[in-house]
Amino acid sequence: MVEVSQVFDKEDVLRLTTEIDIFKLFFDDIQLDKHRLYIAPYREDSIPKCYFEYGYTGVLHFVDFASSVVRKDCFGLVMAVYKVSFQEALFIIDKLLSLGLSNADTIIPPVPAKSIAKTPEEIRKQTELQVRYREFNLRDRDFWYSYGITRSQLISDKVYPVSSYTLYTKDGKVINSSPYQVTYVFEDFPNNRKKIYSPKSNTFKWVTNCTGNDIGGVGNLDYTKDYVIISKSYKDYRVLKNEGLNTVWFQNEGMLPSKEVIEKYLKGFKKIIIFFDNDKAGLEACIKVKEYLTKILGSEILSFIVPIPYLKDNVKDPSDLRKFNNLQFNTIINKLKLKL
Numbered sequence: 001m002v003e004v005s006q007v008f009d010k011e012d013v014l015r016l017t018t019e020i021d022i023f024k025l026f027f028d029d030i031q032l033d034k035h036r037l038y039i040a041p042y043r044e045d046s047i048p049k050c051y052f053e054y055g056y057t058g059v060l061h062f063v064d065f066a067s068s069v070v071r072k073d074c075f076g077l078v079m080a081v082y083k084v085s086f087q088e089a090l091f092i093i094d095k096l097l098s099l100g101l102s103n104a105d106t107i108i109p110p111v112p113a114k115s116i117a118k119t120p121e122e123i124r125k126q127t128e129l130q131v132r133y134r135e136f137n138l139r140d141r142d143f144w145y146s147y148g149i150t151r152s153q154l155i156s157d158k159v160y161p162v163s164s165y166t167l168y169t170k171d172g173k174v175i176n177s178s179p180y181q182v183t184y185v186f187e188d189f190p191n192n193r194k195k196i197y198s199p200k201s202n203t204f205k206w207v208t209n210c211t212g213n214d215i216g217g218v219g220n221l222d223y224t225k226d227y228v229i230i231s232k233s234y235k236d237y238r239v240l241k242n243e244g245l246n247t248v249w250f251q252n253e254g255m256l257p258s259k260e261v262i263e264k265y266l267k268g269f270k271k272i273i274i275f276f277d278n279d280k281a282g283l284e285a286c287i288k289v290k291e292y293l294t295k296i297l298g299s300e301i302l303s304f305i306v307p308i309p310y311l312k313d314n315v316k317d318p319s320d321l322r323k324f325n326n327l328q329f330n331t332i333i334n335k336l337k338l339k340l
Helices: 010-016 019-023 074-082 086-096 120-124 138-145 151-156 234-241 259-266 280-297 318-324 326-338
Strands: 050-054 060-064 070-072 129-133 159-168 174-176 183-186 195-197 206-208 227-231 247-249 271-274 300-303
Touching: 010 086, 019 060, 019 074, 060 074, 070 074, 074 086, 138 151, 151 159, 159 195, 227 234, 234 247, 234 318, 259 280, 271 280, 280 300, 318 326
Parallel strands: 227 247, 227 271, 271 300
Antiparallel strands: 050 060, 060 070, 129 159, 159 174, 159 183, 183 195, 195 206
């Protein structure tokens, strides 16, 4: 808590300094380029996920996409760094920049080490897959809400919209997204691994540096239940989760987690239900995964698919059924619950 003995406002502060000078308390340079990313000074982080841009009112903002879209002006940033009120933040700025607005003799905690803007080339040394975040818009809302998935659920699941991405492969190839694509990143994985989803792309619909060991949704597993449902995508996972079902998702139908990972997360469930697509690849994967899990766990392993009478217009998984025929989806969910 900072002791504030004299009251003044932000206009008083900005008459004696600039918002850029205040931001420079925490950053070596201020570059207005979304390609130049910074680490947030108010949390422990190793991957830059923030940039600077001017808002519609002409105010310079620090934009943070780590967990949700957060914009902070220079005063909001000081409040976040020092965890103080607005008036206390003004007092701290006055003291750090020697503006002379207050004559109180109070010791201000030291400023954190300054963050330096990093280029994609520099960030590449930390991660193979680099994304540029953007804010949620109406197009995102319409896409996800057609599956019954809300913005708050996406943020909770660490799913964010991105304007572009770059994948640096181990053999030196570079894959870039097209700027006009609707693209999302799934980040609910360890060691900064990510999965890119471009639903409208005809070339790279999925791009990832994840492995089969990166099971989605394990952090939300309910171990008080005696069953778990394994799906093959985030969309399927979330629509099942929205029905109150205990579920996780594999990277795809062909990528299997190791024996150690399976035992770590799935051991103890008496019943495991595999809910993959009702197509050739999905049916073959069901058999493969069922055999694999039976050897490891010895649990009751069942499979469940969208029944043939419901298959039309290329609807073959629970999320698409939820989108195109909610009544039939509810019927399928009720049948699934009878197996639990």
